[in-house]
Amino acid sequence: xxxxxxxxxxxxxxxxxxxxxxxxxxxxxxxxxxxxxxxxxxxxxxxxxxxxxxxxxxxxxxxxxxxxxxxxxxxxxxxxxxxxxxxxxxxxxxxxxxxxxxxxxxxxxxxxx
Amino acid sequence: xxxxxxxxxxxxxxxxxxxxxxxxxxxxxxxxxxxxxxxxxxxxxxxxxxxxxxxxxxxxxxxxxxxxxxxxxxxxxxxxxxxxxxxxxxxxxxxxxxxxxxxxxxxxxxxxxx
Numbered sequence: 001x002x003x004x005x006x007x008x009x010x011x012x013x014x015x016x017x018x019x020x021x022x023x024x025x026x027x028x029x030x031x032x033x034x035x036x037x038x039x040x041x042x043x044x045x046x047x048x049x050x051x052x053x054x055x056x057x058x059x060x061x062x063x064x065x066x067x068x069x070x071x072x073x074x075x076x077x078x079x080x081x082x083x084x085x086x087x088x089x090x091x092x093x094x095x096x097x098x099x100x101x102x103x104x105x106x107x108x109x110x111x112x113x
Numbered sequence: 114x115x116x117x118x119x120x121x122x123x124x125x126x127x128x129x130x131x132x133x134x135x136x137x138x139x140x141x142x143x144x145x146x147x148x149x150x151x152x153x154x155x156x157x158x159x160x161x162x163x164x165x166x167x168x169x170x171x172x173x174x175x176x177x178x179x180x181x182x183x184x185x186x187x188x189x190x191x192x193x194x195x196x197x198x199x200x201x202x203x204x205x206x207x208x209x210x211x212x213x214x215x216x217x218x219x220x221x222x223x224x225x226x227x
Contacts, residue, residue: 034215034216036218042220042221043204043218043219043220043221044156044204044218045218046215046216046217046218049215088155088156090216093158093169097161097169097171099144099146099161099168099169099208099216100158100161100169100171100172101146101148101156101158101216102158103148103155103156103157104155105154105155106155
């Protein structure tokens with residue numbers, strides 16, 4: 001079992017619709033979770049971090065965390081063509097290796113006009 | 114406020130040569146991380162460093178790869194005797210404090226081994 005799992009996609013979303021991305025993780029003691037956006041040929045860009053159960057909203061992005069289910073999701077509201085990218089879920093390692101982020105394989109999102 | 118800086122952005126080496134990749138963290142950040150992204154693959158952790166210390170090198174290949182973060186100057190990822198399989202994008206990230214903080218990525222170095 002991979003430590004961080006995401007659906008690879010591509011996830012095709014009509015412009016203006018909501019994109020829903022999912023991520024599951026295997027380590028129950030994980031405390032912090034991050035979503036990165038990566039455009040093709042570019043570096044990952046941090047878009048959301050979440051530490052507590054529930055929802056966290058930032059502009060058109062909402063991160064949702066459920067530690068009991070070991071599940072974190074990202075919603076993109078009013079999707080725009082500029083949101084077309086690969087979205088990476090990242091989870092730090094255990095206490096003795098916090099700096100070691102484990103990344104999912106990424107979900108490719110394609111927003112169609 | 115400059116972000117994470119990496120150079121060179123593109124590096125071409127022939128098999129057997131050495132590659133040196135440099136990373137300057139964001140101002141105020143003392144923790145540096147190196148990741149590798151092979152073509153069509155995910156980001157893989159390589160090494161975590163603080164000034165003059167390697168904290169976690171569990172993702173580094175045992176041979177040919179080394180990293181340092183000296184007291185003065187940028188962090189260096191060094192690959193000796195490069196092979197074609199080393200062709201990848203190498204990203205550096207930095208954070209202000211210990212590992213579970215947000216990590217901010219530099220633009221990356223694209224290494225091509227001929």
